[in-house]
Amino acid sequence: MALRVHSHRRWSLFGSGFPSRVGAVYAALALAGTTGVACDKGDDAKNDRQPPPGLVPPGASSASSAPAANLCAAGGGQDTDAVSAPMIPRAVGGYCLDPQGEPRTYGAQGKFSMDEVCTTAFDGECEVYKRFGLDRVVVLRYVDGSGTPNSVEVNLSRFATSDGAYAMFTKRVVAEGDPVAATVKPAAFGAVGATSSSNAYVWRGSYIVELTFVTEDTKMTPEQMASQNEKATGAIAREIGDKLPGATDLPPAAAALPATARLPLGIAYHPKETLGVSGVGPAAVGYYKDGDKRWRDVAVVRADPEGAKEVFRAFKLKPGSLPMKNLGDEAVQIVVQEAPDRAKAEYVVARRGALVAAVGDEELVLDPGTPSDKLAPLKLTRDEKLLKLSAWLAGGK
Numbered sequence: 001m002a003l004r005v006h007s008h009r010r011w012s013l014f015g016s017g018f019p020s021r022v023g024a025v026y027a028a029l030a031l032a033g034t035t036g037v038a039c040d041k042g043d044d045a046k047n048d049r050q051p052p053p054g055l056v057p058p059g060a061s062s063a064s065s066a067p068a069a070n071l072c073a074a075g076g077g078q079d080t081d082a083v084s085a086p087m088i089p090r091a092v093g094g095y096c097l098d099p100q101g102e103p104r105t106y107g108a109q110g111k112f113s114m115d116e117v118c119t120t121a122f123d124g125e126c127e128v129y130k131r132f133g134l135d136r137v138v139v140l141r142y143v144d145g146s147g148t149p150n151s152v153e154v155n156l157s158r159f160a161t162s163d164g165a166y167a168m169f170t171k172r173v174v175a176e177g178d179p180v181a182a183t184v185k186p187a188a189f190g191a192v193g194a195t196s197s198s199n200a201y202v203w204r205g206s207y208i209v210e211l212t213f214v215t216e217d218t219k220m221t222p223e224q225m226a227s228q229n230e231k232a233t234g235a236i237a238r239e240i241g242d243k244l245p246g247a248t249d250l251p252p253a254a255a256a257l258p259a260t261a262r263l264p265l266g267i268a269y270h271p272k273e274t275l276g277v278s279g280v281g282p283a284a285v286g287y288y289k290d291g292d293k294r295w296r297d298v299a300v301v302r303a304d305p306e307g308a309k310e311v312f313r314a315f316k317l318k319p320g321s322l323p324m325k326n327l328g329d330e331a332v333q334i335v336v337q338e339a340p341d342r343a344k345a346e347y348v349v350a351r352r353g354a355l356v357a358a359v360g361d362e363e364l365v366l367d368p369g370t371p372s373d374k375l376a377p378l379k380l381t382r383d384e385k386l387l388k389l390s391a392w393l394a395g396g397k
Contacts, residue, residue, distance in 0.1 A: 072096035072145025081105050084138040084156055087207075087243045093235045095142040095152060107136040108158075121155070128171065129157065132271065133164035142236060149216035152232050154209065156240070162206045163282050166192075166251055167269040169203035172210065178364045179263040179287045180294075186264050187234065190241025191248035194265055197226040200233035205246015211237050252301040253284035256355060258392055261290045262297075274298055275347065275358070276338040277318065280311045287362070294362035295380045297392070298347070302354050305329075312351040315358075327386065328352040328393045336360065343368060348385045352393045359385045359392070 076096025079085040081103045090097050106117040117137050118126035136158040144150045159165040173184050173194045187193035190204035202209040211233040215225065249255065254267050266287035274283035275298060286297040302308040315321065316332050324331040328350035337344045347360030365378045380388070 070145060071099060071143055071147070074099070076142075076145070077101060079103050079138075079140065081138055083109055083136070084140075087156065087240055087245070088138075088140060088154075089236075089239045089243070091145075092142070092239045093231065094144055094146050095232055095236060096145055098141045098143045098151070101141050104139040105137070106139075107134070110136060110138075129168060132168045132171075133160035134158075134168075135160050142232070144232070150228060150232065151214045152236055153212045153214055154236070154240075155211075157208050157210070159206045159208075162246060163251055163269070163271050165206045165208050166203055166254070167271050167282075169201060169208045170267055170269045172201055172208070173265050174268045174287075179266040180289060182263075182265065184265060187237070189234075189237040190244055191246075192250070193237060193241060195230070195234055195237070197222065198229050198233075200229075200237040202237050202241045202244070204241060204244040204248060207244050207246065209237060209240050209244070251282060251284070253282050253299045256299040256301050256357070257284055257286040257297055258288075258388075261288045263287045263289055274300070275315075275334075275336045275360075277314045280314050280356075292377050293380060293384075294365050294378055295385070295388075296345075296360050296362055297388075298349075298358040298360070300356040302356075305351075305353050308351050308354045308356050311356045312349070315349045315356070324348065324350075327390060328357075333382075346382075346385075348382070348389055350389055350393060355393070357389060357392055359389045 072091055072094070076090045077099040078090065079088040079097060084103065084105075088097070104112065104121065106112045106121060107114040112120070114130070114134070117134075118130075121137060121139055122129065134157055138154075138156040140154045140156070142152040142154065157165070157168070159168065169192065173182070184194045184196045184199075184201075187195040187200065189195075189200065189202040190209075192203045194201045198213045200209075200211040202211075213225065213229040213233050215228070220228070251269065254269055257267065268285045268287075270281050270283050270285065272278060272281040274280060274285060280300055283298060283300045286299070288295050288297060300308070300311050302311060312330060312332075315334055316323075316330075318332075318334050321332045321334045324333055327348070329352050331348065331350035334347050334349060335344055336347055343361075343363040343366035345361035345363045345366060347358045349356065349358040351357075359380070361379055366375065
């Protein structure tokens, strides 16, 4: 039995707690060398995030779907879905749409229902997609025309709003992990893109695209996989990103975050709530690092100052908040603990016009068991937070 290494079974995001895809490949190859058969099953490591796998197209075998030589000679298969066809190139580089497959469509104007996307297309977190406004999914597959047993599975997801799509993109690349340890890297796909050793991600407008490199080559090394992934998913992601409709501008809250010292892909976007306060979104949380210092910035942008006043009021009414003077139009200091098992973080929150901005501690480095003198070099002082927030509100970012 040929070993099929599914890169979507385990993807590497952040350091310990998120198993490395490279490690998963080595483990699978070691098992194949010992028994001759490998089970396509990942471990159950805590906090592991699994992007939804694409489906093997009808007529294609999951165990014997290696493309034949010159499979793309006639130009490849066709995307017969009228909605997605303008966004999906038939061929990119040496890859083409599987001539023996066809797209599977879910939701609006799709063949299958949105409920079926949870049971047949997405593996985990389907309800998160739906909560962010998922309304349509198209699943396709590209094959390597040169005859290698490599392919790329593509999930093209459309959301009711660009906010929902961007939120899902940031959840894919940030999740609950630490961006400092991320193995996903920024990539020039569409508006915002990211790539790892076995996946690629694209956001633009109301769409996100998730691409997964799949190989049946049991002798492929992690280095070779990363190289082949870049040639395959990277090229396809770039082509699709250029064809996606919609603006490439970040949502206003994300665009309002300071760029200086922000970690690559270090933005989490929350459509409805942030800092444990509901109804204040959409809000963007930025992750920052300067030397040993870590902190977070939070931005909420409303259409007018009156809307921003309502957002600020929610923070002002938070138990324990302390008013502050001479900072923006109004300001408070608050302590945030979003769950009993999470660290307490101190924030300074201020409003200027239609912007509500906050600078606070990075809870990922706030270990309650660490003495305060050891934590001090990792945190901003109160004065440092005030300086950063003052510069931000003044437009210096």
